[in-house]
Amino acid sequence: MTTSSNIATTALLHTPLHALHQELGARMVPFAGYAMPVQYPAGLMKEHLHVREKAGLFDVSHMGQLRLSGPDAAAALESLLPVDVIGLDLHKQRYGLLLNDDGGILDDLMFVNRGDDLFLIVNGACKAADIAWIQARIGQICTVTPMPEQALLALQGPSAVQALEALVPGVNKLVFMTGGAFAWQGQSLYITRSGYTGEDGFEVSLPATAAQAFARALLAQDGVMPIGLGARNSLRLEAGLCLYGNDIDTSSTPAQASLNWAIPKVRRLGGERAGGFPGADKVLAEIDQPSTLPRKRVSLLGQERVPVREHTELHNAQGERVGEVTSGLLSPCLDKPIAMAYVPLEYAAAGTVLYAMVRGKKIPMEVTSGSFVPARYYRG
Structure with missing residues (x-):
């Protein structure tokens, strides 16, 4: 694994901000x-x-961007x-799940109605398969x-709106899960006013050729600093947001993943446009009869200050294995x-205590509901 900015990464693709990351002293890894x-x-x-306190700039240009156009x-x-x-109204954004024919989750994505097209953002590791499936x-x-000619930047945190408004007047009028077309220096x-940290913030799709200049302009704003994948992961987990490949994948359905x-x-049983999507029979049956679920995704809050990582086994009070951590x-x-x-x-109810097995030690963890840190x- 490449773990240093001074080790060649020729086998890996580079985002338009690669040189800037190196200049800023980032530790680079394959992702x-x-x-x-x-x-x-x-x-x-x-x-x-x-x-959480000010504003951070993320390079998320590895994500897949695509547009669907035509009257249908x-x-x-x-x-x-x-x-x-x-x-979906004009310039409104939604979260969606791309499902296979068995109701398993191929990917989770964001999409927005831009009027002339539907603009989709999919996960980087899934984008080739997603585009082929679609x-x-x-x-x-x-x-x-x-x-592929577009870069994608995310500016997140309570100071994000002031920093972005200084460069792009008018973005402060956007509200959560809405978007709009803007310009900066002719670009x-x-x-969209969205993101994956639980904080107020924005995602900016722009030409790759303009990405580095725009990123530098944002970093020059008071309170903005560059943020890597490590903090992006910890922020989204505190916000109770799933990571594709860890917390959701083709083995999990929406109901099992607590994403009802x-x-x-309108797409559920009894709705005027119910069903009609891949895996609909299974997905809707699980939503209608939740007691039939074989398992369910839960959030866990530890009672002792011992990190609990993914793949850690979970035991019940009798010492029986009942699950496994997907993110921690x-x-x-x-x-x-x-x-x-x-x-x-039987172990998914809020308040249930389970035990994470960390190096042979039982770490008590309580099932909770919602996010660990309130969204803003x-x-x-």
Whole structure:
């Protein structure tokens, strides 16, 4: 594994900000086929807390960006996702789940109605497979256009709006899960007020050729510092947000993953546009009969200050193995171990105590509901 910025990463792809990461002293690691910054000299803890207190800039250009166009694009995408695409208003954004024919989660994604097209952002490690799946399923109904020429930056934290407004006037009028077209020094930007940290913030899609100059301009703003993948992971886990490949994958369905909230009533049993997406029979049956679920994703808060990592076994009070941690770390804000895991329904109720087995020691962890740190999205 490449773990230093002075070790060649020629086998890996580079984002448009690669040279800037090196200049800033980032420690680079392989991620989703790219050389990505895991942390900068300040370190993960300081980066994490800085985002909670001020604003952090993330390079997420490894993510996949694509657009669907044509008069039937909304109906076509709705045939792949258990969400309301047809009813999505102009410049409104939604979270969606791309499912396979067994109801397993191929990826989670964000999409926005830009009027002339639907703009999608998918996970970096899944983007080639996602694009192929979408093209194969609906490529005859609408035009599917990958956007490799675009970079993607995320600015997150309570000071993000002031920093971005200084460069792009008008972004302060956006509210959570809305977007708009803007310009900066003659470059076209599409900005959404969204992110994956639990904080107020923005994601900016812009031409790769303009990414480095724009990133430098943001970093020059008061209170903005660069943030790596390490803090991005700890921030999203504190916010109770899933990481694809860890907490959700093709072995998990929406109900098992505790993501029923992402499927609106219009697509559920009894809705006017119920079903019609891959795996609908299984997905809707599990939502309608939750007692039949073989397992469920839960959040866990540790009672002792011992980090609990992914793949750690979970035992019940009798010492029987009942689950496994999918994501886990020591929360920088709470100074306690936090984790996500899948457990049988009988252990999924809030308040249930389970034991993480760390080097032979039983670490008590309590099942909780919701996020570990309250979200601070700006809703107007």
